Amino acid sequence: MKIFLFLFVTLLATCHGDVVSHEHGSTNKIFPLRIKTGPGGHYIPEVSCSSWRLGVETHNVINWKTVPLECETYVGNYMLGDQYRADSKTVNREGYYYAKTLNISGDGKDIWVFDIDETSLSNLPYYAKHGFGVNPYNDTSFNEWVDLGKAPALPESQKLYKKLLSLGVKIVFLTGRPLKQTDITAKNLKLAGYHTWEKLILKDLSIYHGKTAVTYKSSERKKLEKEGYRIIGNVGDQWSDILGTNTGDRTFKLPDPIYYIA
Amino acid sequence: MKIFLFLFVTLLATCHGDVVSHEHGSTNKIFPLRIKTGPGGHYIPEVSCSSWRLGVETHNVINWKTVPLECETYVGNYMLGDQYRADSKTVNREGYYYAKTLNISGDGKDIWVFDIDETSLSNLPYYAKHGFGVNPYNDTSFNEWVDLGKAPALPESQKLYKKLLSLGVKIVFLTGRPLKQTDITAKNLKLAGYHTWEKLILKDLSIYHGKTAVTYKSSERKKLEKEGYRIIGNVGDQWSDILGTNTGDRTFKLPDPIYYIA
Missing domain, CATH: 3.40.50.1000 (HAD superfamily/HAD-like)
Structure with a gap:
């Protein structure tokens, strides 16, 4: 039972991204990827890194120097998957x-x-x-x-x-x-x-x-x-x-x- | 226990897309979105519809008339989510x-x-x-x-x-x-x-x-x-x-x- 509960929670976290949310201001420049996705201002790496990637691929996000630090896992999973x-x-x-x-x-x-x-x-x-x-x-x-x-x-x-x-x-x-x-x-x-x-x-x-x-x-x-x-x-x-x-x-x-x- | 097993399997299916696989030829024109993602040729809507969407947004896929039928749920979830x-x-x-x-x-x-x-x-x-x-x-x-x-x-x-x-x-x-x-x-x-x-x-x-x-x-x-x-x-x-x-x-x-x- 415990192992299934663990697997379930792990999979849920993997599937929906980091479940830890961060409060932030909408004009925060230090973490430009942190997107308000709901009233509480949840930051969901899967969603925001996916947006960043789409922005890159569509040439909306240009002249960037490195992948945002918080997207390393996302980009790694993408490239290897x-x-x-x-x-x-x-x-x-x-x-x-x-x-x-x-x-x-x-x-x-x-x-x-x-x-x-x-x-x-x-x-x-x-x-x-x-x-x-x-x-x-x-x-x-x-x-x-x-x-x-x-x-x-x-x-x-x-x-x-x-x-x-x-x-x-x-x-x-x-x-x-x-x-x-x-x-x-x-x-x-x-x-x-x-x-x-x-x-x-x-x-x-x-x-x-x-x-x-x-x-x-x-x-x-x-x-x-x-x-x-x-x-x-x-x-x-x-x-x-x-x-x-x-x-x-x-x-x-x-x-x-x-x-x-x- | 059973309910967790059920939830686990359901979540796994949701997370990784339809687990039902379809064999197909690589030059199949009727289902152009069906992608071989492994030796068995699994068709995973989440993966292939995501590729289709990226192809559209990057102007690689052009002059299309309608959203592929198999991507209706994917596109609906995307637009409403x-x-x-x-x-x-x-x-x-x-x-x-x-x-x-x-x-x-x-x-x-x-x-x-x-x-x-x-x-x-x-x-x-x-x-x-x-x-x-x-x-x-x-x-x-x-x-x-x-x-x-x-x-x-x-x-x-x-x-x-x-x-x-x-x-x-x-x-x-x-x-x-x-x-x-x-x-x-x-x-x-x-x-x-x-x-x-x-x-x-x-x-x-x-x-x-x-x-x-x-x-x-x-x-x-x-x-x-x-x-x-x-x-x-x-x-x-x-x-x-x-x-x-x-x-x-x-x-x-x-x-x-x-x-x-x-």
Whole structure:
């Protein structure tokens, strides 16, 4: 009996979020996620962190530096659970449904632009050990991870990749990774099952140092179009992958509640 | 003991969605929401409808006609529960945080464009009686509801509206409602607590009949800018409110999983 009571209460807490409520003022700036959800002003992490995540994914919440501390568990559960996978599947599937409706010319000029990190390859093994985006970005430790070349594929993105290839679409990888990571990135892509591409474009810091991702990626996409390529699709986990100019005929935003790149 | 076991199992089912699983093929087109979440291919409405909703809000899922039948309960619970309110609050609060950083000139030319339906006023009383978007749009019954002039305010949007006014920002309502609904719309806005505005723009069908919302709204925003207004913000529940041209300095997308307007 006791164990069932315990399990019941635990499950109730898990299901409805932290049952401990906090009083707060509606204009409280220190805990901007604390939402009044009822007369008592209950703070429910599941509800407010879900709102924060939706705000991030819809580009309402922008220029954020780290995941709110109180959302670490929420984001961790999201990334490791079914929902992240399902959300990724929905986006990539829409990509395929769209691609199927097109007449692919067969001249090799129809391309689909894929971002790499959190789009083609997953850095979840890294972020799972580093607070799921709660900790400030650490260039040194992140690059040590990248240099291992062991990031796994995002399976739903890889399905889209393979289906696009079978439709005759060429793949262009366009990433904010610096040029010096070209070899390890190519190796990692192949190891993860991305065996072919038309181009693999990394960030040339001699041109783009200090420039935003929007500027860099827009400029590189413009070059692609000048070379005669038609960008029929463009997929990334950051809004900076799909905003700006020369964005392609249709863009797809994959989920990423871990970090924000302007 | 038995009652706890029952409660436990019930809660488990509620928490993790329908525990009944359906086998399906991965290319099944009839049930496009059915997601393989494990080796057995379990279909979990909570997970897949949540993915669908995220896909809609992020503009990955577009041009949809009705809410998927299997998501009626999910969408109904969402709209009537804490999450819709919290999600709306997050968006409007970001709007206010942004507006506060601006220098409002005081010349009366800084405007914020508000859409009306599901942005300023809520049609939830109507949709709660009509399947939460599962039923195809019914022009007759919807307009009967509009003509009552009793749509309540969306409280979080109204907070933004009031805060913007206090900052010296002028409000322009820009809606797809037809011109003939001008009087009832003005009356409804006032009844709901929106007492003042710079302009209330409804769709002139002699100009825009058959045109998309993106075209109509872009064109009207362009006119505003030609009149010397600066659109410092623009908020709507549809992507067609904030895409196109002359979109404003920053746009905000409110949640709406009930209907899609191109």
